[in-house]
Amino acid sequence: MIVKVSGKNLEVTDALKDMVESKMERFGKYFKEDTEAQATLSVEKSRQIIEITIPINGTILRAEEATEDMYSSVDKAIDKLNKQIRKYRTRLEKRNKGHDTIRFENIPIIEGGFREESQIVKTKRFPVKPMDAEEAVLQMELLGHSFFVFTNSDTDDVNVVYKRKDGNYGLIEPTY
Secondary structure, eight states: OEEEEEEESSOOOHHHHHHHHHHHGGGGGGSOTTOEEEEEEEEETTEEEEEEEEEETTEEEEEEEEESSHHHHHHHHHHHHHHHHHHHHHHHHHHTTTOSOOOGGGOOOOOOOOOSSSSOOOOOOOOOOEEOHHHHHHHHHHHTOSEEEEEETTTOSEEEEEEOTTSOEEEEOOOO
16 A cells, blocks of 8 residues: 655654554555555644545545644544444445455445535536445445435436435435
8 A cells, every 4th residue: 555645734744754654554454555545634723634535446435534633633534444444344245245355446436416505616527337226325424425326237327325314325216
Protein backbone atom coordinates (compact mmCIF):
# COMPACT_ATOMS: atom_id res chain seq x y z
CA MET A 1 0.00 0.00 0.00
CA ILE A 2 1.29 3.43 -0.97
CA VAL A 3 0.44 6.18 1.53
CA LYS A 4 0.57 9.81 0.40
CA VAL A 5 0.42 12.42 3.16
CA SER A 6 -0.25 16.06 2.32
CA GLY A 7 -1.08 19.19 4.25
CA LYS A 8 -3.62 21.94 3.70
CA ASN A 9 -2.99 25.11 5.71
CA LEU A 10 -0.45 23.02 7.60
CA GLU A 11 3.23 22.11 7.33
CA VAL A 12 3.40 18.32 7.62
CA THR A 13 6.36 17.41 9.83
CA ASP A 14 8.39 14.25 9.25
CA ALA A 15 7.22 12.88 12.61
CA LEU A 16 3.55 13.40 11.70
CA LYS A 17 4.05 11.92 8.24
CA ASP A 18 5.87 8.86 9.67
CA MET A 19 3.13 8.34 12.26
CA VAL A 20 0.34 8.43 9.64
CA GLU A 21 2.26 6.08 7.33
CA SER A 22 3.04 3.58 10.09
CA LYS A 23 -0.59 3.48 11.26
CA MET A 24 -1.81 3.04 7.67
CA GLU A 25 0.59 0.11 7.10
CA ARG A 26 -1.70 -2.19 9.07
CA PHE A 27 -4.29 -1.89 6.28
CA GLY A 28 -1.82 -3.12 3.66
CA LYS A 29 -2.93 -6.71 4.16
CA TYR A 30 -6.41 -5.84 2.85
CA PHE A 31 -5.31 -4.24 -0.42
CA LYS A 32 -3.00 -4.75 -3.36
CA GLU A 33 0.52 -3.32 -3.05
CA ASP A 34 -0.10 -0.59 -5.63
CA THR A 35 -3.22 0.73 -3.85
CA GLU A 36 -2.77 4.42 -3.01
CA ALA A 37 -4.13 5.90 0.21
CA GLN A 38 -4.35 9.68 0.45
CA ALA A 39 -4.17 11.32 3.88
CA THR A 40 -4.85 15.06 3.92
CA LEU A 41 -4.09 16.95 7.13
CA SER A 42 -5.57 20.40 7.59
CA VAL A 43 -6.23 23.07 10.19
CA GLU A 44 -9.39 25.17 10.44
CA LYS A 45 -9.43 27.55 13.39
CA SER A 46 -8.65 25.29 16.38
CA ARG A 47 -9.70 22.08 14.64
CA GLN A 48 -7.03 19.62 13.48
CA ILE A 49 -8.58 17.60 10.65
CA ILE A 50 -7.48 14.45 8.85
CA GLU A 51 -9.22 12.96 5.84
CA ILE A 52 -8.12 9.53 4.65
CA THR A 53 -9.30 8.26 1.28
CA ILE A 54 -8.49 4.84 -0.16
CA PRO A 55 -9.77 4.38 -3.74
CA ILE A 56 -9.89 0.74 -4.79
CA ASN A 57 -10.91 0.01 -8.37
CA GLY A 58 -14.12 2.02 -8.26
CA THR A 59 -14.66 1.78 -4.49
CA ILE A 60 -13.73 4.42 -1.94
CA LEU A 61 -13.07 3.90 1.76
CA ARG A 62 -13.10 7.24 3.57
CA ALA A 63 -12.67 8.49 7.11
CA GLU A 64 -12.59 12.05 8.37
CA GLU A 65 -11.98 13.19 11.93
CA ALA A 66 -11.49 16.58 13.58
CA THR A 67 -10.25 17.23 17.12
CA GLU A 68 -8.06 19.83 18.81
CA ASP A 69 -5.00 17.57 18.49
CA MET A 70 -3.79 16.16 15.15
CA TYR A 71 -2.46 12.95 16.71
CA SER A 72 -5.85 12.30 18.28
CA SER A 73 -7.57 12.99 14.95
CA VAL A 74 -5.27 10.49 13.22
CA ASP A 75 -5.97 7.80 15.82
CA LYS A 76 -9.74 8.29 15.54
CA ALA A 77 -9.67 8.22 11.72
CA ILE A 78 -7.57 5.02 11.73
CA ASP A 79 -10.02 3.42 14.16
CA LYS A 80 -12.94 4.45 11.95
CA LEU A 81 -11.30 2.92 8.86
CA ASN A 82 -10.51 -0.27 10.76
CA LYS A 83 -14.15 -0.62 11.85
CA GLN A 84 -15.37 0.02 8.31
CA ILE A 85 -13.07 -2.60 6.84
CA ARG A 86 -13.97 -5.23 9.44
CA LYS A 87 -17.70 -4.52 9.17
CA TYR A 88 -17.85 -4.79 5.41
CA ARG A 89 -15.50 -7.73 5.19
CA THR A 90 -17.78 -9.63 7.60
CA ARG A 91 -20.89 -8.64 5.65
CA LEU A 92 -19.33 -9.62 2.35
CA GLU A 93 -18.20 -12.96 3.78
CA LYS A 94 -21.76 -13.67 4.94
CA ARG A 95 -23.15 -12.58 1.59
CA ASN A 96 -20.70 -14.78 -0.32
CA LYS A 97 -21.38 -17.66 2.10
CA GLY A 98 -17.80 -18.34 3.07
CA HIS A 99 -16.03 -18.05 -0.27
CA ASP A 100 -12.28 -18.05 0.18
CA THR A 101 -11.54 -14.51 -0.94
CA ILE A 102 -13.22 -11.20 -0.32
CA ARG A 103 -12.10 -8.62 -2.85
CA PHE A 104 -12.85 -5.01 -2.02
CA GLU A 105 -11.52 -4.07 -5.47
CA ASN A 106 -14.71 -5.40 -7.11
CA ILE A 107 -17.17 -3.20 -5.17
CA PRO A 108 -18.26 -0.23 -7.31
CA ILE A 109 -19.00 3.24 -5.96
CA ILE A 110 -21.47 5.90 -6.93
CA GLU A 111 -21.41 9.35 -5.38
CA GLY A 112 -23.66 12.35 -5.75
CA GLY A 113 -26.79 13.96 -4.46
CA PHE A 114 -28.76 17.18 -4.09
CA ARG A 115 -28.63 19.87 -1.46
CA GLU A 116 -31.77 20.98 0.36
CA GLU A 117 -31.72 24.23 -1.59
CA SER A 118 -33.59 24.37 -4.86
CA GLN A 119 -30.55 24.75 -7.05
CA ILE A 120 -28.02 22.32 -8.47
CA VAL A 121 -24.59 23.35 -7.21
CA LYS A 122 -22.52 20.37 -8.36
CA THR A 123 -22.76 17.69 -11.02
CA LYS A 124 -20.84 14.41 -10.94
CA ARG A 125 -20.43 11.85 -13.66
CA PHE A 126 -19.25 8.35 -12.95
CA PRO A 127 -19.23 4.91 -14.52
CA VAL A 128 -22.07 2.75 -13.25
CA LYS A 129 -21.33 -0.92 -12.74
CA PRO A 130 -24.20 -3.38 -12.38
CA MET A 131 -24.86 -4.81 -8.90
CA ASP A 132 -27.67 -6.27 -6.86
CA ALA A 133 -29.64 -4.30 -4.24
CA GLU A 134 -27.80 -5.90 -1.31
CA GLU A 135 -24.43 -4.81 -2.66
CA ALA A 136 -25.83 -1.30 -3.23
CA VAL A 137 -26.88 -1.14 0.43
CA LEU A 138 -23.34 -2.13 1.46
CA GLN A 139 -21.91 0.66 -0.71
CA MET A 140 -24.39 3.20 0.65
CA GLU A 141 -23.40 2.40 4.23
CA LEU A 142 -19.72 2.34 3.35
CA LEU A 143 -20.02 5.88 2.03
CA GLY A 144 -22.21 7.01 4.91
CA HIS A 145 -24.91 8.28 2.55
CA SER A 146 -28.66 8.01 3.05
CA PHE A 147 -29.29 6.84 -0.53
CA PHE A 148 -27.40 5.17 -3.36
CA VAL A 149 -28.07 5.13 -7.12
CA PHE A 150 -27.04 2.00 -9.04
CA THR A 151 -27.78 -0.16 -12.07
CA ASN A 152 -29.65 -3.28 -11.02
CA SER A 153 -27.80 -6.32 -12.43
CA ASP A 154 -31.06 -8.32 -12.62
CA THR A 155 -33.13 -5.77 -14.58
CA ASP A 156 -30.49 -3.42 -16.10
CA ASP A 157 -32.59 -0.48 -14.80
CA VAL A 158 -31.36 2.41 -12.68
CA ASN A 159 -32.52 1.86 -9.07
CA VAL A 160 -32.13 3.72 -5.78
CA VAL A 161 -31.72 2.21 -2.34
CA TYR A 162 -32.30 4.43 0.69
CA LYS A 163 -32.23 4.20 4.46
CA ARG A 164 -35.65 4.48 6.09
CA LYS A 165 -36.29 6.20 9.42
CA ASP A 166 -37.13 2.83 11.01
CA GLY A 167 -33.58 1.60 10.21
CA ASN A 168 -34.60 -0.65 7.31
CA TYR A 169 -33.91 -0.01 3.64
CA GLY A 170 -36.11 0.92 0.71
CA LEU A 171 -35.65 0.21 -2.99
CA ILE A 172 -36.99 2.47 -5.71
CA GLU A 173 -37.50 0.75 -9.07
CA PRO A 174 -38.71 2.66 -12.13
CA THR A 175 -41.74 1.61 -14.14
CA TYR A 176 -41.95 2.54 -17.79
